[in-house]
Amino acid sequence: MKQGLAWEEGIAKGAAVAAWRLPHGEEAYLLQDFSGGSLLDEGWNLADLAAGFLAAPFIGLPYFLQADTVTTFTLQPAESSNPFVAPVENLAKKTEFMSWVSEAIAAIKQGPLQKVVLSRTDEQDLPADFNVMAALEELGAAYPNAFVCALSIPALGGVWMCATPEILVEQNAAGVFRTISLAGTQSGVDADGFTISPSQARWSQKEIEEQAFVSRYIIDCFKKIRLREYTEIGPKTISTGNLLHLKTEYIVDTKAMDFPQLPGLMLGLLHPTSAVCGTPKQEAIDFISKTESHDRAMYSGYLGPVNFGNATHLFVNLRSVEIRGNKAVFYAGCGITEDSVPEKEWHETQMKCQTLQRVLMQ
Secondary structure: OHHHHHHHHHHHOOOEEEEEEOOOOOOEEEEEEOOOOEEOOOOOOHHHOOOEEEEEOOOOOOEEEEOOEEEEEOOOOOOOOOOOOOOOOOHHHHHHHHHHHHHHHHHHHHOOOOEEEEEEEEEEEOOOOOOHHHHHHHHHHHOOOOEEEEEEOHHHOOEEEEEEOOEEEEEOOOOEEEEEEEEEEEEOEOOOOOEOOHHHOOOOHHHHHHHHHHHHHHHHHHHHOOOOOOEEEEEEEEEEOOEEEEEEEEEEEHHHHOOOOHHHHHHHHHOOOOOOOEEOHHHHHHHHHHHOOOOOOOOOOEEEEEOEOOEEEEEEOOOEEEEEOOEEEEEEEEEEOOOOOHHHHHHHHHHHHHHHHHHHOO
């Protein structure tokens, strides 16, 4: 596996390394930045960056990886006959998380908080033969419509991997801008193990309202920059591996509008979106910071290639895991509204953690 060797050699030399494949993509890419990556300052601008890779935490400034070398390869997963065994439920974590959800529901009923996204972690020992690039290939095969990525930046001290379906900011070479509202979650597999098609999905009022918060947030961002000409598609149900979500897509032709700075402006306005934070934004951030007992770090931040061939693809860092040695820390979150049920929210995070666990833990 040539790309696996390049990954290991880059890390051994102190390089920052990113490997990724875009949704429905045929080619994957491996980028090396031999300076170790750079933390951008407050005045950074998306349009001013060279071709490279951008990775930002939930709160804080992003890292930029310059493209010292970029190679392409094809993801070719190995055959695996090992069945997935779900990790044993951690009762202490369950009790803690459900208490957070109950506190959030009470706070929402008092106002002004309307929605807050709470996250948790799940720690597991990795298999003895775990290999990052082999795992990336497995993720690519399991989730063809997701952005799959492995990222190592020396300053972070570990490896982050994700299989995320959520576009934050995207613009292709033709100048077409896209962002999406993605929220609401249910299992994509029925009790008998059969796949549920999107057309069969039935959504509760809570899930519909949760997704609507994100859609309204995006439209509010458009209003702030006085953007009125956009196409809205959805909401519709989409399948991402073992899960179903509600998605609304927003599209803008920046060339027709002579608005090339739109991606940078929207990135600054959107992140962190209400899909990973809540509504109103600052109240949600304050609630998260005083409630969650872990540091989200890169989870629910964003990452992706920028300014490659005049195209940028930035995704919200969801369905993610942090790897340190033989330990894996899986991150998952869910949107809490006044109609939330703590037990159901815990179950949703279980399903989201298993998105990566069913591939990485075999």
